[in-house]
Amino acid sequence: MSTTPSPRRVALVTGASRGIGRAIAKALVRDGLFVVANYVANEAAAQQTLAELGEANAALAKFDVADEAAVDAAVKAIGEQHGRLDVVVNNAAVAVDGLLLRVKTADWHKVLETNLSSAFYLSRAASRLLLKAKESGRIINLTSVVGEMGNAGQVSYVAAKAGLIGLTRTLARELASRGITVNAVSPGFIETDMTQQHVQGEARQKLVAQIPLGRIGAPEDVAEAVSFLASPRASYITGQVLRVNGGLLIG
Numbered sequence: 001m002s003t004t005p006s007p008r009r010v011a012l013v014t015g016a017s018r019g020i021g022r023a024i025a026k027a028l029v030r031d032g033l034f035v036v037a038n039y040v041a042n043e044a045a046a047q048q049t050l051a052e053l054g055e056a057n058a059a060l061a062k063f064d065v066a067d068e069a070a071v072d073a074a075v076k077a078i079g080e081q082h083g084r085l086d087v088v089v090n091n092a093a094v095a096v097d098g099l100l101l102r103v104k105t106a107d108w109h110k111v112l113e114t115n116l117s118s119a120f121y122l123s124r125a126a127s128r129l130l131l132k133a134k135e136s137g138r139i140i141n142l143t144s145v146v147g148e149m150g151n152a153g154q155v156s157y158v159a160a161k162a163g164l165i166g167l168t169r170t171l172a173r174e175l176a177s178r179g180i181t182v183n184a185v186s187p188g189f190i191e192t193d194m195t196q197q198h199v200q201g202e203a204r205q206k207l208v209a210q211i212p213l214g215r216i217g218a219p220e221d222v223a224e225a226v227s228f229l230a231s232p233r234a235s236y237i238t239g240q241v242l243r244v245n246g247g248l249l250i251g
């Protein structure tokens, strides 16, 4: 039995319980979309996100983005409940830092699965619904300035983020004939739980000194770039990496 499609565009934002993902979910709801907000563990944060979005505008979906079967099931449920999926934002990620010799193989796989394979699983699972969305269809992947520059002590995270850029460019080419755009957003340093230890005290001052705009970014700075790429205003932009980094990397 086919579901009557929701009148509103529907977005799935992974890792929307906190940080940048929550800000993206809020921006997309502001823009008029219904948002399915994914998370994996933090119930309290997820409930807070839902409260901020409003139950009429959003629903929570708890699943591990690194679990292929769970991703397939989550997308199937969206198809059944909403009859459409227009925007996929691959935002969920983890960082397990350490210099090369200390990196455990299990951590390498965890980071690659969570930060890169997840975007492959979700893009593939969502492709049937995105094809139905046609020109409304968007995939937006959260990469990172370090994925473009490299960063000592983050080999798995950087490899995954660099891989996401390749995935973005390839899917942009594959899906362009159907009007679906695929882009990446590349934040610099943004104040969230992920960057807690880097943005305190002296480390913060050193960091800020490297950023031409003279401040650490806010999750909302990144969310506005995603909002734009998800909108009809960006319908002629595909395969691009939009940097939101205060000028930390230019050129």
Ligand SMILES: NC(=O)c1ccc[n+]([C@@H]2O[C@H](COP(=O)([O-])OP(=O)(O)OC[C@H]3O[C@@H](n4cnc5c(N)ncnc54)[C@H](OP(=O)(O)O)[C@@H]3O)[C@@H](O)[C@H]2O)c1
Residues within 6 Å of the ligand: 014, 015, 016, 017, 018, 019, 020, 021, 038, 039, 040, 041, 042, 043, 045, 063, 064, 065, 066, 090, 091, 092, 093, 094, 114, 142, 143, 144, 145, 186, 187, 188, 189, 190, 191, 192, 193, 194, 195
């Ligand atoms: N913060 C920065 O400076 C910065 C810079 C460049 C790029 N980025 C990228 O921007 C994105 C968001 O970063 P952030 O700083 O907002 O991160 P964050 O504050 O650490 O939040 C991570 C989010 O991902 C979710 N998550 C983690 N593992 C998951 C899994 N296996 N399945 C589903 N959800 C999972 C978390 O859910 P729970 O709450 O349930 O744990 C949480 O919602 C990431 O892709 C990150 O790499 C961030």
